[in-house]
Amino acid sequence: MNLFEISFIxxxxxxxxxxxxxxxIFSYAYSYFRGTRGGQMLIGLLxxxxxxxxxxILGFRATSWLLNLFQTVWVVVFVILxxxxxxxxxxSVGQNRILRKLFQIEKLxxxxxxxxxxxxxxxxxxxxxxxxxxxxxxxxxxxxxVKMGAVFSPELLVSIFNPSSxxxxxxxxxxxxxxxxxxxxxxxxxxxxxxxxxxTRHRAALGISEESxxxxxxxxxxxxxxxxxxxxxxxxxxxxxxxxxxxxxxxxTDTGDE
Numbered sequence: 001m002n003l004f005e006i007s008f009i010x011x012x013x014x015x016x017x018x019x020x021x022x023x024x025i026f027s028y029a030y031s032y033f034r035g036t037r038g039g040q041m042l043i044g045l046l047x048x049x050x051x052x053x054x055x056x057i058l059g060f061r062a063t064s065w066l067l068n069l070f071q072t073v074w075v076v077v078f079v080i081l082x083x084x085x086x087x088x089x090x091x092s093v094g095q096n097r098i099l100r101k102l103f104q105i106e107k108l109x110x111x112x113x114x115x116x117x118x119x120x121x122x123x124x125x126x127x128x129x130x131x132x133x134x135x136x137x138x139x140x141x142x143x144x145x146v147k148m149g150a151v152f153s154p155e156l157l158v159s160i161f162n163p164s165s166x167x168x169x170x171x172x173x174x175x176x177x178x179x180x181x182x183x184x185x186x187x188x189x190x191x192x193x194x195x196x197x198x199x200t201r202h203r204a205a206l207g208i209s210e211e212s213x214x215x216x217x218x219x220x221x222x223x224x225x226x227x228x229x230x231x232x233x234x235x236x237x238x239x240x241x242x243x244x245x246x247x248x249x250x251x252x253t254d255t256g257d258e
Contacts, residue, residue, distance in 0.1 A: 110152050110177050111248045115241055117157045118219055118226065122241075126168070127221030128161045129201045131186070132252060133175040136212040142173045145184030152177045171204060171216075187211055191232075197223065205229040215251050217244075 026046055052067040114130070121128050131138065146167055150156060152174065160167045160182050170183035186204035194203060198220075205216035210232040218227045226244050227237040228251075236247055 110174075111245060111252055113152065113154045114157075114217075114248060115245050117154045118217075118244065119241055120154075120158050121161050121219055122224055122226070124162075125221065125224065126161050126163060126219075127201060128217075128219040129171040129186075129205055130157075130217040131171050131173045131184070131205075131208055132215040132217070133173055133180065134213045134215065136214065138173055138175075138180070138208075138212060138214060141184050141186065141208070142181035145170060145173070145181035147181050148179050150179045152179055171208075189232075195237075198227075202227065202229075202234075206232065206234065209233070217248075 048067060048070055052064060055063045055067060118128070156179065157172065159165060160172055160179075162168060167182040171186050172182045173180045173184055187207040187210075188200070188203040189206035189210055191206060191210075194206065199222065201218050201220070205218045205227070206229050208214050209216050209229040213231070216229040218229070219225075220227070225237060226239040226241075227234050228239065228244070228247055229235070230251070236243065239247065
């Protein structure tokens with residue numbers, strides 16, 4: 001079905017859907033690369049594609065060949081330089097609730113590995129604060145920390161909270177199975193009802209839970225107690241590892257399936 005014609009160019013309903021789809025893909029990708037060198041390169045790549053489309057229509061064969069060559073090189077350079085960002089983008093696509101339901105993709109679960117990490121950190125008598133990002137974005141906070149964009153691994157998380165690590169003094173933000181950032185500074189709660197034995201980590205955990213829907217896990221270095229903050233309250237404190245496992249399975253399952 002032709003919608004309209006310009007000279008020898010026919011624009012059909014299929015072309016319209018194709019244009020909308022391409023626009024959505026570039027818009028979705030740019031939202032993840034915005035503000036980075038990757039975002040600037042993505043715009044450059046879009047300009048090259050658009051320019052290539054125009055010169056193909058005009059029949060400029062030599063210019064078209066040159067632009068196609070640049071497009072190929074640009075794509076390869078983009079993939080090489082921005083592997084972590086691309087991995088994060090593809091992970092985000094795979095975690096999309098609509099796509100998961102459409103293709104019946106099961107959400108990756110890291111609860112058991114989190115428990116193993118907390119057990120190891122607790123055994124070493126270290127402290128930790130882990131923030132699980134949910135619906136509310138924490139990009140403003142993670143951008144001020146040390147960006148990682150790394151696929152979750154127990155060894156990496158334990159090493160971050162090792163007191164000899166330069167990243168241990170701050171919060172780790174995790175989104176699904178991606179460690180987004182470490183050494184993040186969180187807003188401190190102004191609540192006067194906080195237990196006096198709770199320190200800065202607990203005030204930070206409560207603060208972030210007041211300002212977002214994030215789930216905050218705190219392991220006290222002084223007492224070894226495990227606490228969970230949500231919606232401005234400590235919903236659980238002095239948890240055993242078994243109780244923590246139950247809480248995480250309940251709360252983190254709710255995160256992805258609402």
